[in-house]
Amino acid sequence: MIKKKxxxxxxxxxxxxxxxxxxxxxLTFKSEIFLIQDDAxxxxxxxxxxxxxxxxxxxxxxxxxxxxxxxxxILDIENLINNYFGEGE
Amino acid sequence: xxxxxxxxVSVSNGIAIGKALLISNALLxxxxxxxxxxxxxxxxxxLSQAINDVKKDLxxxxxxxxxxxxxxxxxxxxxxxxxxxxKNFSEKSKKIISKDNCNxxxxxxxxxxxxxxxxxxxxxxxxxxRKNDVIQVVxxxxxxxxxxxxxxxxxxxxxxxxxxxxxxxxADALQFKKHQYAAFITDMGGSTSHxxxxxxxxxxxxxxxxxxxxxxxxxxxxxxxDGNQGIVIINPSQDxxxxxxxxxxxxxIEQKKLSKIKNIQCKTLNDQKIELxxxxxxPGDITSVKQNKASGIGLxxxxxxxxNRKELPNEEEQFEIYKxxxxxxxxxxxxxxxxxxxxxxxxxxxxxISSNPALGLRAIRLxxxxxxxxxxxxxxxxxxxxFGMVKILIPMLSSLSELRQTKLLIQRAxxxxxxxxxxxxxxxxxxxxxxxxxxAINAEAFAQELDFLSIGTNDLIQYTLxxxxxxDRVSHLYNSLHPAILKLINTTIKAxxxxxxxxxxxxxxxxxxxxxxxxLGMGLRYFSMHPSRILSVKKQVLNSNTQKLESAAAKILKTKESExxxxxxxxxxx
Numbered sequence: 001m002i003k004k005k006x007x008x009x010x011x012x013x014x015x016x017x018x019x020x021x022x023x024x025x026x027l028t029f030k031s032e033i034f035l036i037q038d039d040a041x042x043x044x045x046x047x048x049x050x051x052x053x054x055x056x057x058x059x060x061x062x063x064x065x066x067x068x069x070x071x072x073x074i075l076d077i078e079n080l081i082n083n084y085f086g087e088g089e
Numbered sequence: 090x091x092x093x094x095x096x097x098v099s100v101s102n103g104i105a106i107g108k109a110l111l112i113s114n115a116l117l118x119x120x121x122x123x124x125x126x127x128x129x130x131x132x133x134x135x136l137s138q139a140i141n142d143v144k145k146d147l148x149x150x151x152x153x154x155x156x157x158x159x160x161x162x163x164x165x166x167x168x169x170x171x172x173x174x175x176k177n178f179s180e181k182s183k184k185i186i187s188k189d190n191c192n193x194x195x196x197x198x199x200x201x202x203x204x205x206x207x208x209x210x211x212x213x214x215x216x217x218x219r220k221n222d223v224i225q226v227v228x229x230x231x232x233x234x235x236x237x238x239x240x241x242x243x244x245x246x247x248x249x250x251x252x253x254x255x256x257x258x259x260a261d262a263l264q265f266k267k268h269q270y271a272a273f274i275t276d277m278g279g280s281t282s283h284x285x286x287x288x289x290x291x292x293x294x295x296x297x298x299x300x301x302x303x304x305x306x307x308x309x310x311x312x313x314x315d316g317n318q319g320i321v322i323i324n325p326s327q328d329x330x331x332x333x334x335x336x337x338x339x340x341x342i343e344q345k346k347l348s349k350i351k352n353i354q355c356k357t358l359n360d361q362k363i364e365l366x367x368x369x370x371x372p373g374d375i376t377s378v379k380q381n382k383a384s385g386i387g388l389x390x391x392x393x394x395x396x397n398r399k400e401l402p403n404e405e406e407q408f409e410i411y412k413x414x415x416x417x418x419x420x421x422x423x424x425x426x427x428x429x430x431x432x433x434x435x436x437x438x439x440x441x442i443s444s445n446p447a448l449g450l451r452a453i454r455l456x457x458x459x460x461x462x463x464x465x466x467x468x469x470x471x472x473x474x475x476f477g478m479v480k481i482l483i484p485m486l487s488s489l490s491e492l493r494q495t496k497l498l499i500q501r502a503x504x505x506x507x508x509x510x511x512x513x514x515x516x517x518x519x520x521x522x523x524x525x526x527x528x529a530i531n532a533e534a535f536a537q538e539l540d541f542l543s544i545g546t547n548d549l550i551q552y553t554l555x556x557x558x559x560x561d562r563v564s565h566l567y568n569s570l571h572p573a574i575l576k577l578i579n580t581t582i583k584a585x586x587x588x589x590x591x592x593x594x595x596x597x598x599x600x601x602x603x604x605x606x607x608x609l610g611m612g613l614r615y616f617s618m619h620p621s622r623i624l625s626v627k628k629q630v631l632n633s634n635t636q637k638l639e640s641a642a643a644k645i646l647k648t649k650e651s652e653x654x655x656x657x658x659x660x661x662x663x
Contacts, residue, residue, distance in 0.1 A: 016219050017164055020164075020167055047175050048172065048178060056213050
């Protein structure tokens with residue numbers, strides 16, 4: 001299992017379009033992937049859970065992945081978040 | 090079957106006669122029942138099947154979308170597809186079925202309520218809004234579960250069909266586009282709703298904000314949609330039906346006749362040139378602006394940019410839209426009105442509901458209290474001014490200090506563009522809406538500090554007579570021919586004349602051809618209206634002599650009673 005802390009940096013946080021991009025990406029991996037914020041834990045493969053995490057800008061979340069492709073999963077998701085979900089701000 | 094009428098807001102003109110087709114609001118129909126023992130697996134299977142069907146439907150819509158290339162809609166549908174596939178949604182509903190031994194519809198609704206509750210607690214407005222996506226997805230599944238037949242099968246090709254819905258969602262709007270409906274009517278909505286935009290693009294009559302049409306009208310009932318007056322007549326008597334068949338014919342003949350004066354220059358018998366401009370709400374309206382040969386755009390309402398969406402539009406997005414309109418009108422006037430809605434329409438603003446929204450924090454008041462939001466719009470408009478004859482119009486001014494503050498912000502926006510080395514028209518004209526009575530009374534002071542004045546008669550009447558037009562109980566008191574209203578319009582026109590500033594009317598009065606001669610007599614030279622009204626107003630202009638109308642108008646302005654004013658207007662129109 002790999003764990004990594006990541007800061008949400010895009011302006012609107014994990015809003016709808018960002019959440020659906022993240023979920024879409026998570027679904028491409030075999031590993032189990034979770035986003036943890038305080039006591040809330042969301043399955044990254046469930047759009048509802050990701051949305052309800054309601055992580056806004058500057059929130060720090062703990063990314064957790066376990067499975068055969070866990071390394072790549074963490075790396076790719078980190079890239080997506082640090083790329084402002086491809087939205088430019 | 091008794092006949093009755095419902096009144097709403099007309100968003101697209103014309104007359105349609107046809108059979109009602111009700112589009113259901115499935116959520117209202119969900120009932121709860123206990124299953125027999127052993128029935129739960131069947132019910133679960135039924136739910137899985139329904140979810141699969143909806144998935145297939147959405148994928149089909151998405152495929153068609155890619156051809157129409159509408160990114161916004163496509164993103165909507167993507168989110169809906171992901172919600173459908175989410176185990177939290179489908180599996181949990183199935184668990185409810187086996188645990189509570191209840192029907193699939195009820196389980197689905199229960200699970201939806203659970204999500205809505207959670208979303209309600211989220212503070213972030215953008216994410217909170219997503220509950221609507223969940224509701225729309227559940228609606229779709231429910232429709233399949235409840236066995237609502239697909240729209241396409243219900244279409245009776247022999248008689249025309251009128252669509253009756255609670256509201257039309259963007260996904261529905263796209264589907265409806267493919268069918269030949271004669272008219273759309275909905276309980277909800279306003280002039281920038283999806284229903285309105287769709288109806289106008291299809292050029293069919295449409296009435297919205299009917300409140301409870303869907304529950305009052307039955308499937309297959311005969312209805313008349315009078316989009317010219319905003320009236321729906323259900324089960325008309327034979328007399329009324331015949332009357333409307335005649336009206337429908339006359340309307341069509343009139344439309345054909347009017348199209349013949351399209352290319353004639355718009356001037357009166359005594360050679361006075363009159364400008365007939367168009368009011369538009371969305372870029373798509375440009376088509377009808379050109380069809381009707383408007384001499385420019387007298388009012389571009391920018392509210393649509395801010396509505397029905399989760400994020401406020403950024404400068405780039407606004408700029409692209411303003412630019413495309415400025416460019417497509419070439420060297421003709423394009424008056425862009427800055428945001429004219431209340432805080433309730435903005436997704437980001439906190440949603441404190443004021444008890445009296447028409448008198449609350451809206452239009453320029455809102456923009457001055459949210460200078461950042463205003464600055465983005467001003468910069469976008471200024472940038473677009475490089476691509477055509479763009480003018481800025483400020484809504485709902487009530488004092489000179491607001492005007493001065495606004496001009497200062499425009500100055501600042503210009504400066505910031507200069508600093509960024511971005512081009513704009515430094516001589517851009519700034520106009521103000523005359524819609525608060527205080528401003529009309531004081532029109533001279535505003536005429537001195539503005540480049541042009543635009544009278545918004547709808548609000549001016551509402552504020553002067555203290556009448557909420559949307560309140561059925563007092564709407565009959567709304568009267569554009571009240572002597573006080575005519576006086577305020579006259580004062581404003583005279584103030585413009587004195588200081589040599591253009592004065593236009595952009596409210597409904599400008600598009601009412603019965604009033605054209607009166608307004609010409611009062612000295613009005615610029616009329617801005619819904620594009621569909623232009624030709625009938627033009628017909629009046631072509632038959633007018635402004636010199637002769639002056640004395641008739643003066644007489645009307647001296648009249649004390651509205652009823653007598655009506656008689657006099659009737660006389661000058663003969």
